[in-house]
Amino acid sequence: xxxxxxLAILGLGVAVISxxxxxxxxxxxxxxxxxxxxxITFSLLFxxxxxxxxxxxxxxxxxxxxxxxxxxxxxxxxxxxxxxxTAFIVIRLKIAKVNLKxxxxxxxxxxxxxxxxxxxxxxxxxxxxLTSLFKLVEDNNDxxxxxxxxxxxxxxxxSYIAISKxxxxxKLLRQNFSIKEQFLTLFISALMENKGSQFYxxxxxxxxxxxxxxxxxxxxxxxxxxxxxDVTVSExxxxxxxxxxxxxxxxxxxxxxxxxxxxxxxxxxxxxRQSSIIECGFHFFEVMILEAMHQKLNWHMWLYYFPSxxxxxxxKLAPTPDVDLDREWPTPYHxxxxxxxxxxxxxxxxxxxxxxxxxxxxxHISLQHDNGSILKSAILSVxxxxxxxxxxxxVDDKFKRYCLEIALRNIRNFKExxxxxxxxxxxxxxxxxxxxxxxxxxxxxxxxxxxxxxxDHVLVLENEDFTNLLDExxxxxxx
Numbered sequence: 001x002x003x004x005x006x007l008a009i010l011g012l013g014v015a016v017i018s019x020x021x022x023x024x025x026x027x028x029x030x031x032x033x034x035x036x037x038x039x040i041t042f043s044l045l046f047x048x049x050x051x052x053x054x055x056x057x058x059x060x061x062x063x064x065x066x067x068x069x070x071x072x073x074x075x076x077x078x079x080x081x082x083x084x085x086t087a088f089i090v091i092r093l094k095i096a097k098v099n100l101k102x103x104x105x106x107x108x109x110x111x112x113x114x115x116x117x118x119x120x121x122x123x124x125x126x127x128x129x130l131t132s133l134f135k136l137v138e139d140n141n142d143x144x145x146x147x148x149x150x151x152x153x154x155x156x157x158x159s160y161i162a163i164s165k166x167x168x169x170x171k172l173l174r175q176n177f178s179i180k181e182q183f184l185t186l187f188i189s190a191l192m193e194n195k196g197s198q199f200y201x202x203x204x205x206x207x208x209x210x211x212x213x214x215x216x217x218x219x220x221x222x223x224x225x226x227x228x229x230d231v232t233v234s235e236x237x238x239x240x241x242x243x244x245x246x247x248x249x250x251x252x253x254x255x256x257x258x259x260x261x262x263x264x265x266x267x268x269x270x271x272x273r274q275s276s277i278i279e280c281g282f283h284f285f286e287v288m289i290l291e292a293m294h295q296k297l298n299w300h301m302w303l304y305y306f307p308s309x310x311x312x313x314x315x316k317l318a319p320t321p322d323v324d325l326d327r328e329w330p331t332p333y334h335x336x337x338x339x340x341x342x343x344x345x346x347x348x349x350x351x352x353x354x355x356x357x358x359x360x361x362x363x364h365i366s367l368q369h370d371n372g373s374i375l376k377s378a379i380l381s382v383x384x385x386x387x388x389x390x391x392x393x394x395v396d397d398k399f400k401r402y403c404l405e406i407a408l409r410n411i412r413n414f415k416e417x418x419x420x421x422x423x424x425x426x427x428x429x430x431x432x433x434x435x436x437x438x439x440x441x442x443x444x445x446x447x448x449x450x451x452x453x454x455x456d457h458v459l460v461l462e463n464e465d466f467t468n469l470l471d472e473x474x475x476x477x478x479x
Contacts, residue, residue, distance in 0.1 A: 043085045050074050050081075097132040103143040106133075110147055119160040122151065127168055134175045145178075152183040162190035166198040170226050173237065181238070188242035191223075195275050198223050203280040206287055212353035213346040214290045228291045235299055240288065244305035247281040251312035258316050261332040264323050268332050278336055282309075286343045293347065293374045294354055300377035303347070306340050307384035307435065313337055317394045325396055334399060337389060341403060344382035345410045348427070351375045352419050361419075365426050367438040379423055382407070383430025384437070390451070391444045397451065404451050405459060407431055412462045428466050432473060442477050445470065 049056070053074070068077070098106050106129070113122045126133065136144035151157055152172065161169045169187050173180065191199035202221045210216040217224050227234045234240070250257050257278065273279050285303060292301050317333050319325065329335040351357050351374075362376030367383075370376035389395055389403050411427055414420040432448060433439055448470055452460055460467060 039088060040085065043081050047078050047081050050078055098129045098136065098144075099132065100136070100141065103136060103141060103147075107143050107147050110151060114151065114154065114157065117156070119157050120164075122157060123161060123165050123168055126151065127171070130171060130175070134177065137175075137177055148177050149179055152177070152179060153186070155186060158183065158186040159190040159194075162187050163194050163197055166191070167222050170222055173226070184237055184239065185242040185245075188239065189246055192243070192246050192277055192281065195277075199284075200275065200280055203283050203287075204274045206283070213350045214294055214353070215287050217287070217291075224287070228288060231288065231291045231295050231297055231301075234288055235292075235297060235301065240285065240302040240305065243281055243284055244302060244308075247278060248305070248308055248312055250277060251309060251316065261313075261336070262316070262318050262323075263320050263331060265327055265329050265331055265335065268335065269329075272332075273335075276332070278332075279339070282336070282339050282343060286346070289347055289374060289378075290350055293350060296354070296356070296360055297374070298360070298372040300371055300374055303344075303374065303377055303381055306344060306381050307388070310337055310340050310385040310388050314388055314392050314394055317392075325398065328402070330399070334395075337385070337395075337399075337403070338406075340385050341382055341406055344378050344385065345406070347378040348375060348382070348414070348420070348423060349410070351423070352417050357419055361422065362426075365422055367426070367429055367433060367436050369436055375423060376426070379427050379430050380435040382435075383427065383433070384435035386431050387434040387437075387444065390447050391441070397454070400447075401451055401454055404448070405455060408455070408459050408463045408466065411466060412459070415465075424465075428469050432466075432470055440473050440477060442474075445474055445477070449474065 051074070068074075072080075096102075110122060110125065113119075113125065133144055133147065137148055158169075161172075172183065173187075177183075188199075191197045194200075198221075202224045206215050206217060206221065206224060208216040217228055219225050219229075227237075227239055260272075261278075268276075285305065289301055289303050292299070313333050313336055317331075319331050319333075323330045329338060354360070360373070360375075362370040362373035364370065367380065369380070386403055386407050390400055411424060411431075414424045414427065429438075430436075432445065434441070434444075452467060452470065
């Protein structure tokens with residue numbers, strides 16, 4: 001046999017192996033098991049057996065296999081063996097999965113890639129072995145659990161996943177692992193911090209009304225579709241927490257947001273609103289709560305973040321001298337306060353459009369919490385927000401009247417809807433008595449009275465019950 005073919009193939013194999021990167025060699029090594037090594041060894045021995053057949057024959061060591069058949073000879077047989085071996089190795093590398101025997105090498109590979117910040121390769125590796133890796137996690141394998149903890153708590157890796165591979169992030173959220181809450185927080189935070197993320201794109205484009213106040217959520221929006229098509233997913237994940245905490249943190253501590261939100265409203269509505277992290281966060285809650293209501297979820301989904309948002313806004317509200325206070329929304333902060341009120345009233349109004357809504361009304365008309373009712377929670381929430389605005393000295397009377405008029409118009413409208421009549425009674429008391437705080441504060445009630453005297457008399461007449469409730473509360477305090 002001509003040894004040139006054998007030498008060429010072996011030389012090429014050595015050259016390729018020598019040029020492989022260390023992580024590539026490690027990637028291959030963790031996929032090769034004893035069976036693969038046995039096949040490779042047998043193939044190489046068989047090729048050498050063919051090459052040295054004449055010599056073995058001289059020493060009577062050649063097996064009596066007969067003559068070559070089907071047109072094969074030494075060269076073609078050698079080539080076929082290498083061809084089959086190559087195909088075998090490629091297939092094995094493709095189908096190899098993480099298991100108990102190779103998890104240590106897999107861990108070393110992940111650690112090396114993380115150290116070198118090759119996040120695309122880390123994600124590709126995790127994605128290819130996601131099912132088998134998390135199967136080991138479920139089986140309480142320490143190495144597998146360490147890999148998950150190391151990768152999914154890495155700020156940089158999770159940020160890369162959120163911005164570049166959001167669909168993979170959603171795949172991870174479908175898995176069961178102990179640090180899912182921590183991963184979700186990092187994932188949501190990264191999505192909200194990058195204005196080019198899937199979060200901003202979807203929140204900016206989920207604007208089409210499906211019915212009433214409910215939004216249409218396209219299936220090709222992976223994040224929103226995953227979280228809201230079955231809203232119990234959002235409930236189990238507790239997705240409202242990282243979104244709510246992020247908004248509250250930014251409202252309280254982000255100097256750029258505070259500065260811009262206290263400056264003149266300007267072109268905010270035309271150019272900045274849809275890319276505002278605060279607006280997108282509010283809209284996230286808006287869509288989520290509407291879906292929760294229509295899917296008859298018996299949980300408020302922590303819409304009570306809204307009064308905490310308004311509290312943060314009011315604490316930071318300090319309009320710059322150039323602000324025109326006669327505008328509908330003098331600053332973005334004023335707009336945010338309006339949005340918080342408007343969204344809450346949309347939730348309350350939407351209740352009448354829910355199929356079988358009578359069966360999911362709140363249990364009692366007191367101002368106590370009713371955590372199983374989104375309707376009751378929204379009523380208590382908006383009551384707190386309006387009460388905070390009326391109570392503070394940081395907002396002028398013009399904007400206070402503006403917010404109170406929004407409340408009075410909604411209260412008037414709800415009175416005419418049979419299914420919302422119980423809400424009408426609770427809503428009036430929630431606005432006047434600070435939601436679930438249910439507290440009659442003389443100074444605040446007097447401010448309500450002063451503002452009512454400045455409001456259009458027709459709207460006041462249409463809200464006679466509200467005026468009577470206010471006067472009765474004042475009389476009780478004076479008695």
